[in-house]
Amino acid sequence: MADWQWLFGDQLGPHFLAPSEQGPAANAPVVIIEARSVFRRRRFHRAKAHLILSAMRHRAAELGDRVRYVRADTYTAGLREAVGKASVTVHHPTSRAAHTLVSSMENVRVLPARGFLVPQAAFRSWAAGHDRLRHEDFYRWMRRELHLLMDGDEPAGGRWNHDHANREPPSKGMRTLAAPAPYRPRENDIDEEVRADLDRWEREEGIGFVGRDGPRGFPASRREALAALRRFIEHRLAGFGPHEDAVLAGDPVMSHSLLSSSLNLGLLDPAEVVGAAEDAWRAGQVPVHSAEGFVRQVAGWREYVWHAYWYFGEDYRHRNALRHRAPLPEWFLDLDADAVAARCLSTVLTQVRDTGWTHHIPRLMLLGSYALQRGWDPRAVTDWFHRCFVDGYDWVILPNVIGMSQYADGGLMTTKPYTTAGAYIHRMSDLCDGCAYRPTDRTGDRACPYTTGYWSFVHRHGSRLAANPRTARAVQGLHRLGDIDEVLRTDRGRGQSPP
Incomplete structure (x- = not known):
């Protein structure tokens, strides 16, 4: 039998199960663990807890008989209940605490990270040649490495950074940007079950939350995340750039993508997101400053932050x-x-x-x-x-x-x-x-x-x-x-x- 593949709650897209030389075997059995200890440690926003649990349960429903979904007090207890001492693989977790946990387990083999654009070793090699790890330098390196928004050896539009065109304040009297509405998902039976469980946790187990749990506003499945990506690229990206730094009381969303939660849950791969933005620019559907501003957020800042988290070390949190x-x-x-x-x-x-x-x-x-x-x-x-x-x-x-x-x-x-x-x-x-x-x-x-x-x-x-x-x-x-x-x-x- 192939090793079990363990999916954390932020590793929910198909790319975490795609076979490779080091990755899981095709059709490997999957284990997903819902650990209540995560929600005891912190007083999370109720909408965040709802989204994470809904996304995990949606993924389990998609995988059907291939998955063993365990609800346990801790990850360790859940894994023991799910697979006993069987061999398990897991892609590099996104937190130091989770990475320390899986690395300490004798039956768990840690695979390279997925859900990012370049390996950690490549970042370390780049960083070794720089005294100061400035984002702008990293971003230009990423663009060259991935040949992203490039015209030959030159950046699209003749400059690396179009921020000068993306800092417009609201016009006088503007109350909304009047952008097409973003994609919003519809709740289903899984959301109803999640909400009931969270109510019970609060009532019976003393697990507290902050904030309000209104109708779920962000994708919890791959299908929903792809719909949100299409909606943004086709209807909202063109207007994203100029006012991306502006704030309006009556329009909290403006032309922003609302894709960060889908990327960070692993429902979307950043390569497909920036690729869609570049394709829209090359097709003449969006101006270069809007495409570049969005690509800079994903291939620039998001990627930079991921690598900085690991590169600066554990002591960084105590600075x-x-x-x-x-x-x-x-x-x-x-x-x-x-x-x-x-x-x-x-x-x-x-x-x-x-x-x-x-x-x-x-x-x-x-x-x-x-x-x-x-x-x-x-x-x-x-x-x-x-x-x-x-x-x-x-x-x-x-x-x-x-x-x-x-x-x-x-x-x-x-x-x-x-x-x-x-x-x-x-x-x-x-x-x-x-x-x-x-x-x-x-x-x-x-x-x-x-x-x-x-x-x-x-x-x-x-x-x-x-x-x-x-x-x-x-x-x-x-x-x-x-x-x-x-x-x-x-x-x-x-x-x-x-x-």
């Missing part, structure tokens, strides 16, 4: 270059958007509470920026993003938060901290309209919490920021403020209270 120690307040932990007066933060927290998702700019420049300004513990911020986002996994969140969002690695991934005063939020969104605060006010009752928080952050870390050419001007601006003492008093007065 805290800015020495931020403050705990996350209860209103933030509970996604209590109604307690927040600042319209931008309340709007985004509402989106997270209701859906477990918001796009990359609210994540970085509103949620992450606020945490950075308040000096919250980066490990606690990492855990919050991991728990509260449907597409959040350890490998995704750790570099994005420790490196990109909280600058806790001191600049290994980025050249500066990403934080901003209220003026940026006002320029790139409509979220300041009707707010209790004014983005330009630094003092007084209507002082914007992002503006006071920004200058407090610059003041607190002035020496470090002054030594960085990308942030030195901010320190110079701080010294020109005649009311900095009052700004700091205003900011301190808010403390851990909701803004």
Whole structure:
């Protein structure tokens, strides 16, 4: 009998069962383990728990008699129940904890990772030739390696990065982007069963969740994920580029793909996703700046984050270059958007509470920026993003938060901290309209919490920021403020209270 093939809950696409010299045999029996201990360890968003369980059970239904689906307290107990001491293969798990677990099991053989575009050894070879592992350098290497969006030896459209065309703020009076609607799945009997089980876990087993479990908003099967990909490529990719950094209160989705959860569940392979985007550009269906902006997210940033997670090592999660120690307040932990007066933060927290998702700019420049300004513990911020986002996994969140969002690695991934005063939020969104605060006010009752928080952050870390050419001007601006003492008093007065 062929070895059993173990599929984790983020390895659900056909490419994880495709036979190869090192991979599983054709038609190898499959085991999937639903371990409740995963949900006991963290207070996950209810919609995230629902999506993961629904996707696992959908995959089991597709595999039919080929799969042994076990519901157990732990992975170890589930594997013992499913296969006893039989030989098992599993593709390289996506978290260090899971990789450590499977590597310790005598009957389990770990296969190379799938679901990414280049092997880890190739990344290490590339990294060995670079003093600083900058994303832009990596992205250009990826484009050449994969011959992706290339015209011969040159990048499509004559430049590697079309970000200059993808930073347009909303037009005055714009309330929605008026993009075609994204694909949304329909729930079925599996979702009904999952929801009943989650209710029972809460009621009988004390497993707690945060957020709301509305109708499932993201694909839970390969068929649904392919439908979502087609819908995006055919109807939404063309309009994706220009406003990908803009935020509208009435249009949280804009032209974003909503494919991250499908990629991170393994329902889609990144090669087919970027290939579809390139094909659409070559067919003249989308402009190059939209295709390139989307490809950069998948073949650039997503791939970079995956490799950085493993390359930087286990100690990376403990980095805290800015020495931020403050705990996350209860209103933030509970996604209590109604307690927040600042319209931008309340709007985004509402989106997270209701859906477990918001796009990359609210994540970085509103949620992450606020945490950075308040000096919250980066490990606690990492855990919050991991728990509260449907597409959040350890490998995704750790570099994005420790490196990109909280600058806790001191600049290994980025050249500066990403934080901003209220003026940026006002320029790139409509979220300041009707707010209790004014983005330009630094003092007084209507002082914007992002503006006071920004200058407090610059003041607190002035020496470090002054030594960085990308942030030195901010320190110079701080010294020109005649009311900095009052700004700091205003900011301190808010403390851990909701803004």
